[in-house]
Amino acid sequence: MSAPVIVLVGPMGSGKSTVGELLAQRLGVPYRDTDADIVAAEGREIADIFVTDGEPRFRELERAAVRDAVAGHTGVLALGGGAILDESTRALLDGLPVVYLSLEVEEAVRRTGLNQARPLLAVNPRRQWRELMDARRHLYTEVARAVVATDERTPEEVAQAVLDALELKDE
Numbered sequence: 001m002s003a004p005v006i007v008l009v010g011p012m013g014s015g016k017s018t019v020g021e022l023l024a025q026r027l028g029v030p031y032r033d034t035d036a037d038i039v040a041a042e043g044r045e046i047a048d049i050f051v052t053d054g055e056p057r058f059r060e061l062e063r064a065a066v067r068d069a070v071a072g073h074t075g076v077l078a079l080g081g082g083a084i085l086d087e088s089t090r091a092l093l094d095g096l097p098v099v100y101l102s103l104e105v106e107e108a109v110r111r112t113g114l115n116q117a118r119p120l121l122a123v124n125p126r127r128q129w130r131e132l133m134d135a136r137r138h139l140y141t142e143v144a145r146a147v148v149a150t151d152e153r154t155p156e157e158v159a160q161a162v163l164d165a166l167e168l169k170d171e
C-alpha cells in the first residue's frame, strides 16, 4: 500500500504549506494539501463551505479528503489545521510519519494576521487562536510521531528539523 512519506499537522500559520512544499522539493516527491483538495473537489473556497454548509460538513469533506490522500499519495502531505478534531480522521493517521509543527500565539498572529482566508480567526485572532490551541494541543501531540517547534526558525530550518526528527535524508 502506498502512503505519504511525511504528514504535517499543526495550527494555522505553523507553516505546513510552506514547509511541506520545501520538503517535497528536497525529497523529490510531490506535495499535497488536503485544504487544496477540498477546494478543488468542491469548486469553492473553504470560507464559503464554512459559511454556507457549516463546520461539521467541512469536517466530513475533510475526512474524505484525508482518506483519499493517505491511500493515494506517496509524497509530502499537509492536513488542514483542524483535521485532527475528527476522531475518524485521527484514526486514518495511525502508524504514519506525522509531524506536528508547533508555534506560540504571538508568532501565529504575526504569520496569519493579514490573511482573511481563515474563517476561524476572522474576529479576534489572538483570542481565537489561543482557544483553538487549548482544545487541540493534546490532539496534535497524540497523532504525532515528532513535534517540531517553528518559532524563530526559518522555513528551511524547520524542514531540516522535520527530516532529522524522522531520520530521513534528502536527495
Ligand SMILES: Nc1ncnc2c1ncn2[C@@H]1O[C@H](COP(=O)(O)OP(=O)(O)OP(=O)(O)O)[C@@H](O)[C@H]1O
Residues within 6 Å of the ligand: 010, 011, 012, 013, 014, 015, 016, 017, 018, 019, 035, 080, 081, 111, 112, 118, 150, 153, 154, 155, 158
Ligand atoms: N518558519 C517560518 N518563519 C516565518 N514565517 C513563516 C514560517 N513558516 C511559514 N511562514 C509564513 O507564515 C504564513 C503561514 O504559513 P503557511 O500558509 O505555510 O501555514 P499553514 O500551516 O499552511 O496554514 P493553514 O493551516 O492556514 O493552511 C505564510 O505567510 C508563510 O510565509
Ligand SMILES: O=C(O)C1=C[C@@H](O)[C@@H](O)[C@H](O)C1
Residues within 6 Å of the ligand: 011, 012, 035, 046, 079, 080, 081, 082, 083, 117, 118, 119, 120
Ligand atoms: O484550523 C482549522 O480549523 C482550519 C484550518 C485551515 O487549514 C482550514 O482547513 C480551515 O480554515 C479550518
Ligand SMILES: [Mg+2]
Residues within 6 Å of the ligand: 016, 017, 018, 033, 035, 078
Ligand atoms: Mg496551509
